[in-house]
Amino acid sequence: MQITSSAISLTVDDVPASSKFLADHFGYAERMSADGFTSLGREDGGVDVVFLRRGIEVLPPELRAVHTAGTIVAFVVTDLDAEQARLRAEGVEPTLPIREEPWGERLLLVTDPNGVVYELVEWVTTTDS
Numbered sequence: 153m154q155i156t157s158s159a160i161s162l163t164v165d166d167v168p169a170s171s172k173f174l175a176d177h178f179g180y181a182e183r184m185s186a187d188g189f190t191s192l193g194r195e196d197g198g199v200d201v202v203f204l205r206r207g208i209e210v211l212p213p214e215l216r217a218v219h220t221a222g223t224i225v226a227f228v229v230t231d232l233d234a235e236q237a238r239l240r241a242e243g244v245e246p247t248l249p250i251r252e253e254p255w256g257e258r259l260l261l262v263t264d265p266n267g268v269v270y271e272l273v274e275w276v277t278t279t280d281s
Contacts, residue, residue: 159191159200162220163211164266167203173264174201177244178227201225224261224269232258232274252276 164170171190174180180192180201188205207216229235236250239262247269248261258274 157200159202160223160225161202161204162223162225162268163204163206163208163215163218164220164268165206166266167205169265170203170268173268177239177242177262178270198227199225220266220268224271226271226273228273228275230274232260232272235272236260 162170167188167190171180171182171185171192174192175182178194180194182190183193183200184191188208189202189210191200191202193200204211206219209216232250236246239246244262246260247263248259250258250260252258256276258276260272262270262272264270
């Protein structure tokens with residue numbers, strides 16, 4: 153198997169709201185769109201994100217009413233402090249401000265208008281390493 157790209161599909165109520173959030177705050181651009189569907193990507197090879205409107209017929213019947221929940225989309229970044237400052241300047245308040253875990257992970261969480269949670273992660277060297 154040769155994988156040529158990767159994407160995550162998330163089911164939301166308001167596709168344009170989540171698409172706009174990802175474009176405005178994380179540099180994604182729309183690649184394809186139709187009624188109830190938008191695919192976004194980045195030029196740097198980051199994972200593509202697809203938003204599907206809840207109830208859309210392309211989903212199997214048992215998944216049509218399901219709303220994305222409990223999923224966190226994580227992006228590894230190189231300057232978490234700068235990202236938090238940038239997001240705040242853009243009017244996005246963190247759901248969870250920067251926190252450092254004992255294993256060397258620094259993270260912050262933000263949430264889009266549909267409740268999709270994005271985690272920004274920066275790995276740091278710990279004294280135990």
